[in-house]
Amino acid sequence: MPDLNFQIDGVEAQRYAAEPLLLFKLRVSEARPEARPTTPIHTVALRCQARIEPGRRTYEPAERARLVDLFGTPERWGQTLRPMLWNQSSVVVPSFEGETVVDLPTPCSFDFSLACSRYFSALEGGDVPIGFLFSGTIFFQSEEGGLQVRPISWDKEASFRLPASTWRELMDVFHPNVAWLALRRDVFERLDRYRSDQGVTTWELALDRLLTTAGEGVAP
Numbered sequence: 001m002p003d004l005n006f007q008i009d010g011v012e013a014q015r016y017a018a019e020p021l022l023l024f025k026l027r028v029s030e031a032r033p034e035a036r037p038t039t040p041i042h043t044v045a046l047r048c049q050a051r052i053e054p055g056r057r058t059y060e061p062a063e064r065a066r067l068v069d070l071f072g073t074p075e076r077w078g079q080t081l082r083p084m085l086w087n088q089s090s091v092v093v094p095s096f097e098g099e100t101v102v103d104l105p106t107p108c109s110f111d112f113s114l115a116c117s118r119y120f121s122a123l124e125g126g127d128v129p130i131g132f133l134f135s136g137t138i139f140f141q142s143e144e145g146g147l148q149v150r151p152i153s154w155d156k157e158a159s160f161r162l163p164a165s166t167w168r169e170l171m172d173v174f175h176p177n178v179a180w181l182a183l184r185r186d187v188f189e190r191l192d193r194y195r196s197d198q199g200v201t202t203w204e205l206a207l208d209r210l211l212t213t214a215g216e217g218v219a220p
Helices: 061-066 074-080 115-122 164-174 185-198 203-215
Strands: 004-014 021-030 041-052 084-093 099-107 127-141 147-151 157-163
Touching (some): 004 099, 004 127, 004 157, 021 041, 021 157, 021 164, 061 115, 084 099, 084 115, 115 164, 185 203
Antiparallel strands (some): 004 021, 021 099, 041 127, 127 157
8 A cells, every 4th residue: 555755845936826825846755665666646635734833943133023922032932932833725636656746835825913924024034944744545556456545644744944035025926015914893993084084095194194193292
């Protein structure tokens, strides 16, 4: 019965998509002794959980300051830098023998109410350690020629260091020079009334005026 291994060979940004999307290059290979023939794999219904592992890298002073909201002050990071679930995705691996490489699509959000988006945006450079956990079902051809089914072992994992610049460049393509911010409805309604009362036409102008008057110590 086949046993599969998984490895991430690289990543690229999908620039022509309806939403920001990273394509991880996933290598799927059969683990077997060299003397044993390959097993014809009919298909693999694969599920993947991607987790950010922030404790596996170091941070510059400016990055540490921006991450206080997520992890607390740096002296607490020994307890707070825990893996964060990034997303879950599925892919159907087509038939192969030996090994194959497929694209593992991973949507990326720019919503700053999400911890993962805030984490990515806080980084100035370097890599983001990502851990991938795999599960799913293998459909393969037996030696007698029949189709058989086997679950993927629960301990199948892969690690990859995603360049922080790759995420930032992807966001610059889909959201150039903007940031998304979610507000409570009552706060939004107050901001909307302020914008209307001040006679400004955009949210940027309303917020800029509020920040300016706050900096001058003048009540808006």
